[in-house]
Amino acid sequence: MATNVTETAPAGLAEHLFRREAGKLVTALTRVFGLHRLEGAEAVVQEALVRALRIWPFHGMPRYPAAWLTQTTRNLALDIIRREANFEHKQQQLIAFMAQWPGRAADSAPLQEADLRETRIRLLFACCHPQLSPEAHVALLLRVLCGFSAAEIAGAFLIAESAILQRLAEARQTLREKQVALVIPDGAALFSRLEQVLHSLFLLFNEGCKAASGEVLSRAPLCQEAIRLAESLVEHPAGDQPKAHALLALLLLNGARLPAPAESAGNLLRLREQNRSQWDRGLIARGLYHLARASAGEVLSEYHLQAGIAAIHCAAPSYAATDWAQILDLYDQLLASDDSPQVALNRAVVLAEVRGPQAGIDAVLAIPDLPMLKSYYLLHAVLGELELRQNNPRAAATYFHTAVQLAELKSEQLYLTRQLQACLGR
Amino acid sequence: MSTDNGFLLIFRSASWYQDLSPEQMQQVVESWVAWMDRLKAEEKWLGGDAVEREGRLVMGKTRVVSEEPFADARETLGGYLVLKADSLEEAVLAAQQCPGLSYGVDVEVRPIASKYPRLDDAVSQELTRR
Numbered sequence: 001m002a003t004n005v006t007e008t009a010p011a012g013l014a015e016h017l018f019r020r021e022a023g024k025l026v027t028a029l030t031r032v033f034g035l036h037r038l039e040g041a042e043a044v045v046q047e048a049l050v051r052a053l054r055i056w057p058f059h060g061m062p063r064y065p066a067a068w069l070t071q072t073t074r075n076l077a078l079d080i081i082r083r084e085a086n087f088e089h090k091q092q093q094l095i096a097f098m099a100q101w102p103g104r105a106a107d108s109a110p111l112q113e114a115d116l117r118e119t120r121i122r123l124l125f126a127c128c129h130p131q132l133s134p135e136a137h138v139a140l141l142l143r144v145l146c147g148f149s150a151a152e153i154a155g156a157f158l159i160a161e162s163a164i165l166q167r168l169a170e171a172r173q174t175l176r177e178k179q180v181a182l183v184i185p186d187g188a189a190l191f192s193r194l195e196q197v198l199h200s201l202f203l204l205f206n207e208g209c210k211a212a213s214g215e216v217l218s219r220a221p222l223c224q225e226a227i228r229l230a231e232s233l234v235e236h237p238a239g240d241q242p243k244a245h246a247l248l249a250l251l252l253l254n255g256a257r258l259p260a261p262a263e264s265a266g267n268l269l270r271l272r273e274q275n276r277s278q279w280d281r282g283l284i285a286r287g288l289y290h291l292a293r294a295s296a297g298e299v300l301s302e303y304h305l306q307a308g309i310a311a312i313h314c315a316a317p318s319y320a321a322t323d324w325a326q327i328l329d330l331y332d333q334l335l336a337s338d339d340s341p342q343v344a345l346n347r348a349v350v351l352a353e354v355r356g357p358q359a360g361i362d363a364v365l366a367i368p369d370l371p372m373l374k375s376y377y378l379l380h381a382v383l384g385e386l387e388l389r390q391n392n393p394r395a396a397a398t399y400f401h402t403a404v405q406l407a408e409l410k411s412e413q414l415y416l417t418r419q420l421q422a423c424l425g426r
Numbered sequence: 427m428s429t430d431n432g433f434l435l436i437f438r439s440a441s442w443y444q445d446l447s448p449e450q451m452q453q454v455v456e457s458w459v460a461w462m463d464r465l466k467a468e469e470k471w472l473g474g475d476a477v478e479r480e481g482r483l484v485m486g487k488t489r490v491v492s493e494e495p496f497a498d499a500r501e502t503l504g505g506y507l508v509l510k511a512d513s514l515e516e517a518v519l520a521a522q523q524c525p526g527l528s529y530g531v532d533v534e535v536r537p538i539a540s541k542y543p544r545l546d547d548a549v550s551q552e553l554t555r556r
Contacts, residue, residue, distance in 0.1 A: 012456070012459070013452060013455075013456060016449065016452070017452060018448035018449060018451055018452035018455075019447070019448040019449045019452070021448075022448040046444075046448075049448055049451050050443050050444070050451070052451070052455055053443050053446075053451050053454060053455045053458070054443075054476045054504055054505070055476045056455050056458070056459055057455070057458035057459050057461070057462045057476075057505075058462065058474050058475050058476050058505055058507070060459060060462075060463060060466075061459050147447075147448045147449075148447065148448075148449075149445075149446070149447030149448070149449075149450075151445075151447060152447050152449065
């Protein structure tokens with residue numbers, strides 16, 4: 001996925017190699033250490049990266065950096081296993097397991113790759129345990145599976161690092177105390193856990209693009225990681241479900257439009273000014289593929305509907321040539337299952353495209369939970385926009401004025417200020 | 427000052443890397459490797475190695491062996507290299523390029539002592555003329 005951030009590929013090392021390997025190695029170690037020693041696994045991997053940092057400069061970059069890290073992690077883990085008494089009864093078994101894991105990356109054995117993928121999915125399900133909050137799920141996924149530091153997660157969520165550290169510590173403790181096993185649930189339990197996983201991946205993605213303002217550089221990577229995790233999920237039998245494909249389709253189709261002003265994600269008003277030639281055609285193609293896979297069953301989830309809406313936007317050659325009637329139909333269905341005022345607000349914008357601005361204004365004012373949106377800048381921005389289209393610049397100006405004050409992002413404030421000036425100029 | 431024997435660059439630091447994220451560590455390692463690779467390419471690199479953090483300290487007259495050789499975490503030796511340079515100033519200039527400095531690594535630059543007594547330039551000219 002293209003981002004606004006220019007990332008120069010490092011000489012010799014693949015982009016994000018350390019972060020990706022950290023995620024892989026913690027995953028592999030969890031097989032040996034168990035979920036109750038997640039922190040120990042993270043520490044071992046961190047130590048292996050530190051060794052690379054200390055040693056590589058003197059000898060140059062190793063020919064197979066990933067293999068070097070794997071071997072070093074393995075050695076450090078073996079040291080711990082040999083040293084610690086509570087591993088004693090398992091020692092022989094573990095040493096045998098470690099000795100063949102994960103092999104030399106140079107001849108990357110496919111069997112071990114499959115084993116790693118299996119563990120990754122198990123860990124994904126474990127991290128999304130119902131005893132933990134969705135916020136904890138997201139933090140754990142980023143820390144454990146994606147190799148982000150607490151500071152980076154805190155930076156992306158705009159909250160204090162100490163809060164993330166505490167969230168992670170509590171989550172690990174819960175996993176330990178509840179003796180959560182590293183297994184994928186089956187039967188009805190699988191169904192509900194998969195819901196949790198999908199919801200958390202959705203949350204992770206939204207964190208990534210919500211306010212990906214350019215002021216916070218570390219957000220677009222979160223979207224990428226959500227897509228990567230969702231992709232590995234649907235490749236696994238436990239996750240190969242229509243609803244999971246629908247979510248992945250939604251993430252891809254929304255992700256495809258991120259390279260354009262990322263800050264406008266979720267703001268339908270600004271879709272108009274997006275440069276569609278910058279949308280990522282590759283991601284759109286993958287999104288449409290998974291949307292097709294999603295329609296295999298009887299299920300029509302919210303992810304299906306939202307992915308369907310995103311697909312129509314992606315297929316439209318321009319804002320004006322968008323099939324608004326079909327989008328409105330999907331919004332009506334979405335509203336039937338999710339009657340949140342945000343959905344109703346978006347629906348009103350679409351309704352205005354189909355039946356004119358006055359119909360949109362009426363729909364906004366008829367939202368049952370309208371007071372809940374009172375301090376949401378987008379409510380006022382939408383009303384301002386619709387009043388402006390109705391040729392009521394004075395009313396529009398009042399709305400835009402309120403919207404500017406409520407908007408948190410600089411880019412949104414700039415946009416709204418421009419709109420406000422347009423009203424006053426009339 | 428004779429410079430034939432090169433300069434010893436000693437890298438010392440506290441555990442500055444412990445709090446870095448994998449992403450940051452990758453950036454740091456890339457810049458370190460690039461720096462040292464450049465010294466090698468310029469043929470200024472005469473040798474060097476990283477050292478392990480654990481070791482022993484054998485202490486003076488008592489010959490007591492300490493397992494905690496590092497009184498001060500700040501002092502931990504990370505590695506050394508032997509640098510070819512024409513002067514102490516040039517060696518210092520090279521040391522100032524070390525990417526670790528931004529992370530609190532100290533680099534000590536010490537000329538390696540010559541085996542033979544240093545000859546004054548004037549004396550040396552006098553000697554060769556004879």
